[in-house]
Amino acid sequence: MSAALSDLKQRLAEVYDLEKAAAIAGWDQRTMMPPKGAPGRSEVAATLSGIAHERFTSPDVGRLLDELASIEDELEFDSDDASLIRVTRRDWEKARRVPAELAADWAREGGRAHVAWLEAREVSDFSVFRPALQRVHDVALRWAEYMEQGDSPYDAFLDEYEPGMKTAEVRAVFDVLRPELTAIVRRAGEPADDSFLEGGYPIETQQEFLAGVFRDFGFEDGAYRLDPTVHPFATSFSRSDIRMTTRYKPTNLRSLWAGMHEAGHGLTYQGSEPSLARSPLYGNASLGLGESQSRTWENLVGRSLAFWRGRLPELQRLFPQLESVDLETWYRGINRVAPGLIRVDSDEVTYSLHIILRFELEQELVSGALSLDDLPEAWNAKMRDLLGVEVPDDARGVLQDVHWTRASYGYFPTYALGNVLSVQIWRAVEEELGDLDAQLEAGEFGPLYESLRRRIYRHGRKFTPMETLERAIGATEIDPQPYLGYLRSKVAGLQPA
Amino acid sequence: MSAALSDLKQRLAEVYDLEKAAAIAGWDQRTMMPPKGAPGRSEVAATLSGIAHERFTSPDVGRLLDELASIEDELEFDSDDASLIRVTRRDWEKARRVPAELAADWAREGGRAHVAWLEAREVSDFSVFRPALQRVHDVALRWAEYMEQGDSPYDAFLDEYEPGMKTAEVRAVFDVLRPELTAIVRRAGEPADDSFLEGGYPIETQQEFLAGVFRDFGFEDGAYRLDPTVHPFATSFSRSDIRMTTRYKPTNLRSLWAGMHEAGHGLTYQGSEPSLARSPLYGNASLGLGESQSRTWENLVGRSLAFWRGRLPELQRLFPQLESVDLETWYRGINRVAPGLIRVDSDEVTYSLHIILRFELEQELVSGALSLDDLPEAWNAKMRDLLGVEVPDDARGVLQDVHWTRASYGYFPTYALGNVLSVQIWRAVEEELGDLDAQLEAGEFGPLYESLRRRIYRHGRKFTPMETLERAIGATEIDPQPYLGYLRSKVAGLQPA
Numbered sequence: 001m002s003a004a005l006s007d008l009k010q011r012l013a014e015v016y017d018l019e020k021a022a023a024i025a026g027w028d029q030r031t032m033m034p035p036k037g038a039p040g041r042s043e044v045a046a047t048l049s050g051i052a053h054e055r056f057t058s059p060d061v062g063r064l065l066d067e068l069a070s071i072e073d074e075l076e077f078d079s080d081d082a083s084l085i086r087v088t089r090r091d092w093e094k095a096r097r098v099p100a101e102l103a104a105d106w107a108r109e110g111g112r113a114h115v116a117w118l119e120a121r122e123v124s125d126f127s128v129f130r131p132a133l134q135r136v137h138d139v140a141l142r143w144a145e146y147m148e149q150g151d152s153p154y155d156a157f158l159d160e161y162e163p164g165m166k167t168a169e170v171r172a173v174f175d176v177l178r179p180e181l182t183a184i185v186r187r188a189g190e191p192a193d194d195s196f197l198e199g200g201y202p203i204e205t206q207q208e209f210l211a212g213v214f215r216d217f218g219f220e221d222g223a224y225r226l227d228p229t230v231h232p233f234a235t236s237f238s239r240s241d242i243r244m245t246t247r248y249k250p251t252n253l254r255s256l257w258a259g260m261h262e263a264g265h266g267l268t269y270q271g272s273e274p275s276l277a278r279s280p281l282y283g284n285a286s287l288g289l290g291e292s293q294s295r296t297w298e299n300l301v302g303r304s305l306a307f308w309r310g311r312l313p314e315l316q317r318l319f320p321q322l323e324s325v326d327l328e329t330w331y332r333g334i335n336r337v338a339p340g341l342i343r344v345d346s347d348e349v350t351y352s353l354h355i356i357l358r359f360e361l362e363q364e365l366v367s368g369a370l371s372l373d374d375l376p377e378a379w380n381a382k383m384r385d386l387l388g389v390e391v392p393d394d395a396r397g398v399l400q401d402v403h404w405t406r407a408s409y410g411y412f413p414t415y416a417l418g419n420v421l422s423v424q425i426w427r428a429v430e431e432e433l434g435d436l437d438a439q440l441e442a443g444e445f446g447p448l449y450e451s452l453r454r455r456i457y458r459h460g461r462k463f464t465p466m467e468t469l470e471r472a473i474g475a476t477e478i479d480p481q482p483y484l485g486y487l488r489s490k491v492a493g494l495q496p497a
Numbered sequence: 498m499s500a501a502l503s504d505l506k507q508r509l510a511e512v513y514d515l516e517k518a519a520a521i522a523g524w525d526q527r528t529m530m531p532p533k534g535a536p537g538r539s540e541v542a543a544t545l546s547g548i549a550h551e552r553f554t555s556p557d558v559g560r561l562l563d564e565l566a567s568i569e570d571e572l573e574f575d576s577d578d579a580s581l582i583r584v585t586r587r588d589w590e591k592a593r594r595v596p597a598e599l600a601a602d603w604a605r606e607g608g609r610a611h612v613a614w615l616e617a618r619e620v621s622d623f624s625v626f627r628p629a630l631q632r633v634h635d636v637a638l639r640w641a642e643y644m645e646q647g648d649s650p651y652d653a654f655l656d657e658y659e660p661g662m663k664t665a666e667v668r669a670v671f672d673v674l675r676p677e678l679t680a681i682v683r684r685a686g687e688p689a690d691d692s693f694l695e696g697g698y699p700i701e702t703q704q705e706f707l708a709g710v711f712r713d714f715g716f717e718d719g720a721y722r723l724d725p726t727v728h729p730f731a732t733s734f735s736r737s738d739i740r741m742t743t744r745y746k747p748t749n750l751r752s753l754w755a756g757m758h759e760a761g762h763g764l765t766y767q768g769s770e771p772s773l774a775r776s777p778l779y780g781n782a783s784l785g786l787g788e789s790q791s792r793t794w795e796n797l798v799g800r801s802l803a804f805w806r807g808r809l810p811e812l813q814r815l816f817p818q819l820e821s822v823d824l825e826t827w828y829r830g831i832n833r834v835a836p837g838l839i840r841v842d843s844d845e846v847t848y849s850l851h852i853i854l855r856f857e858l859e860q861e862l863v864s865g866a867l868s869l870d871d872l873p874e875a876w877n878a879k880m881r882d883l884l885g886v887e888v889p890d891d892a893r894g895v896l897q898d899v900h901w902t903r904a905s906y907g908y909f910p911t912y913a914l915g916n917v918l919s920v921q922i923w924r925a926v927e928e929e930l931g932d933l934d935a936q937l938e939a940g941e942f943g944p945l946y947e948s949l950r951r952r953i954y955r956h957g958r959k960f961t962p963m964e965t966l967e968r969a970i971g972a973t974e975i976d977p978q979p980y981l982g983y984l985r986s987k988v989a990g991l992q993p994a
Contacts, residue, residue, distance in 0.1 A: 013544075017541045018548070032529070032722065034719050037735060037737055037738030043775060046514075047514035047515065048514065048515075220533070241533065241534030278537075278540060
């Protein structure tokens with residue numbers, strides 16, 4: 001190996017370690033830390049991210065990247081080393097654009113906006129959040145000026161989460177989804193009964209069930225944990241130390257799907273090629289591609305008829321109150337379609353409509369077409385338009401999500417892209433594996449995991465999301481039709497006989 | 498504040514954050530981490546400690562210390578700022594003496610020796626450990642050559658744990674203890690019955706009891722945790738995030754004292770003055786002084802008759818099998834004196850004899866008077882001499898402790914110094930508080946904690962252990978007599994009526 005490459009790898013490995021130290025501290029903060037540890041923990045997090053940024057953006061890294069340009073040209077595009085140089089150059093050039101003070105301003109204003117948001121939600125009044133949101137919004141727009149200027153002012157934001165993707169590409173997909181999804185919602189008719197999901201469900205028993213599901217999904221013994229938390233998330237410190245969380249409530253069973261969702265994220269970490277360890281190539285190509293996999297295990301597996309045909313008897317043994325619920329009733333209940341106010345409570349069909357709403361509003365906010373003053377009204381009008389529901393108050397409307405406290409524009413669309421991509425990829429896997437339903441019913445997830453690992457997980461961050469999609473299934477475009485076809489056929493199958 | 502001082506504080510705060518990030522990762526490793534996370538975790542730990550060391554030992558810090566010399570002279574010796582400059586200069590000069598390669602050698606050989614030690618213990622054969630021990634021993638002696646040369650070659654090792662203390666001072670104390678302790682052991686007579694400590698003790702109930710004890714000791718709600726682990730320890734990331742651990746077994750109650758021991762360490766962290774936060778002054782003046790406080794809460798409180806007069810009824814309610822054990826029997830059992838083979842299982846009287854044995858052997862190893870080949874035999878002879886027991890095999894003899902895998906000479910004596918100091922300090926507190934027994938019986942630990950906090954905990958690392966002792970109780974020497982008096986009177990009180 002060239003001395004420059006070996007030097008670069010050593011530097012990147014140290015940056016990786018610093019980032020993982022921050023991730024460990026973050027996991028601890030969200031699962032274990034006593035509440036009064038928060039101020040000290042913020043200092044630790046700020047120091048680690050500051051030093052990681054300082055070391056990563058050093059001119060020495062740039063000099064090494066220059067030296068390595070000729071080596072990169074000689075290497076196969078898909079090789080680990082060429083990918084490392086390519087991705088590092090992209091990350092380095094982006095990171096160098098942002099002045100340190102601006103990053104600090106953003107973090108500080110984001111922290112303040114978070115406090116204001118909590119207060120505003122408490123009293124359900126957007127105007128309490130408004131001034132702090134304006135400040136962090138202004139910092140975000142200042143930040144965007146330092147970024148490469150695309151066709152749309154929103155491109156810079158999107159690129160943070162979907163490297164290389166353009167606003168126009170996303171809009172093209174969402175423009176197809178918008179009318180089709182509203183039509184599917186109409187066809188879904190009366191919402192099914194899912195009241196059996198509420199009741200007395202002891203947390204220990206839920207944990208026992210999920211532990212078995214995780215094992216069967218293919219997690220390696222001694223290489224992961226599943227813990228309770230308030231806002232479920234997954235993270236990993238190496239492919240042999242994966243941390244997933246879910247939010248258990250003793251009064252309902254909804255944590256099961258939150259758990260399977262995080263399992264999907266966890267499997268992408270576990271499936272990463274070992275050669276990518278301690279490098280910036282470890283991880284997911286994009287948020288959308290990562291989300292496509294959490295959605296795969298949550299929905300395409302975890303809400304499928306085949307999965308529950310195999311697994312409902314076990315759940316009924318653990319929770320005898322479910323013995324009177326037959327498979328059809330169960331399946332219809334866990335797939336209940338009903339337009340509602342809250343994104344995180346929404347079903348597979350309406351979920352993407354909640355996202356389209358946010359995507360449209362964000363573009364207007366970023367372009368200046370919509371002022372923050374008019375945001376609540378615009379939100380409520382779009383809810384009426386897209387989902388046919390009346391927003392009764394800000395808490396259940398414009399104040400429901402945490403994302404805007406950091407003005408993280410561009411984040412929301414990745415959720416819907418994940419939904420779309422999940423089915424597009426699933427179709428290719430189905431074609432490869434044949435009777436996938438029989439495997440899901442039998443609890444044999446090995447071939448599914450292996451196929452997804454080979455197609456996607458092993459690549460980590462080597463490629464952009466579109467490059468990854470091409471390697472995964474040969475597609476060069478995001479195609480919303482498989483997702484729409486899946487939803488149409490699912491909704492048709494949910495109708496009472 | 499001078500610009501130099503403010504610059505120094507900022508740098509030290511960042512070093513502190515890096516060290517605490519390593520501590521968080523270490524706590525996670527010992528309580529939560531899935532086993533396969535170990536290799537990745539070692540990398541994170543090595544990177545954090547490398548960067549912390551690099552930043553702390555930078556010439557810039559030396560330059561700031563030079564600039565601050567005149568300011569230091571103008572400040573009160575006891576002020577936070579003067580102490581910060583003084584302690585940082587001491588730490589910096591020591592850290593600069595050691596070449597980075599040597600520190601790396603030590604860490605690497607220590608890791609290898611740890612592996613060899615585990616194997617050797619498994620087969621109870623010192624010769625399996627011997628070659629790896631020789632290598633780490635040699636690195637340790639090389640290290641000592643870089644240190645300031647004291648009157649004894651052992652001084653450099655001791656100074657790592659007891660800043661400023663000399664081997665001769667410790668020897669003077671231990672020379673008094675040696676004959677007196679053996680005499681007290683003889684007077685203790687037949688060991689009392691403590692078989693009631695074994696049996697079925699559900700872990701959840703033990704946790705419940707300890708949680709109540711911790712609350713009463715004075716821990717602040719929402720600022721600490723107590724978790725299970727294999728080898729109990731305490732650590733803290735700030736005075737509002739203190740982590741204690743104990744090792745529960747469902748077959749005996751001994752975790753209670755391990756828990757109270759760690760509570761003592763935890764209280765020293767909580768009692769640190771808030772102004773010392775994020776600085777090298779946060780912590781304990783020395784291992785011995787820290788240990789004096791863990792021993793205080795474990796033994797002087799947790800094995801006292803007064804404490805259990807107040808608390809035994811609660812324990813009996815939680816564990817009905819103890820209802821037939823009266824207070825006298827309980828007290829005699831938990832204070833059972835019996836010479837044995839294993840340091841960590843030993844009682845208050847014999848414990849320090851185990852330490853004196855190690856202290857004597859370590860001095861001979863460091864001076865070269867004893868070769869590693871002869872170590873097991875020397876160990877066994879001293880066990881016979883000091884404790885009157887025959888060592889049946891290496892596993893229960895020379896291989897029992899982990900400390901020598903890192904050649905951490907100088908560490909062991911701090912345990913016995915802790916015992917001695919605990920009673921010396923306790924006598925002063927007793928004089929101040931009057932009827933301490935009545936307070937222990939009533940479960941009122943506020944005045945005790947407050948006195949110890951004011952005398953010791955608040956100072957953190959501002960002073961050397963001897964400077965701290967002087968400020969705590971006005972003493973300028975370590976006096977073994979209070980400790981011996983305490984043991985004599987305790988042993989006398991343990992005799993059956």
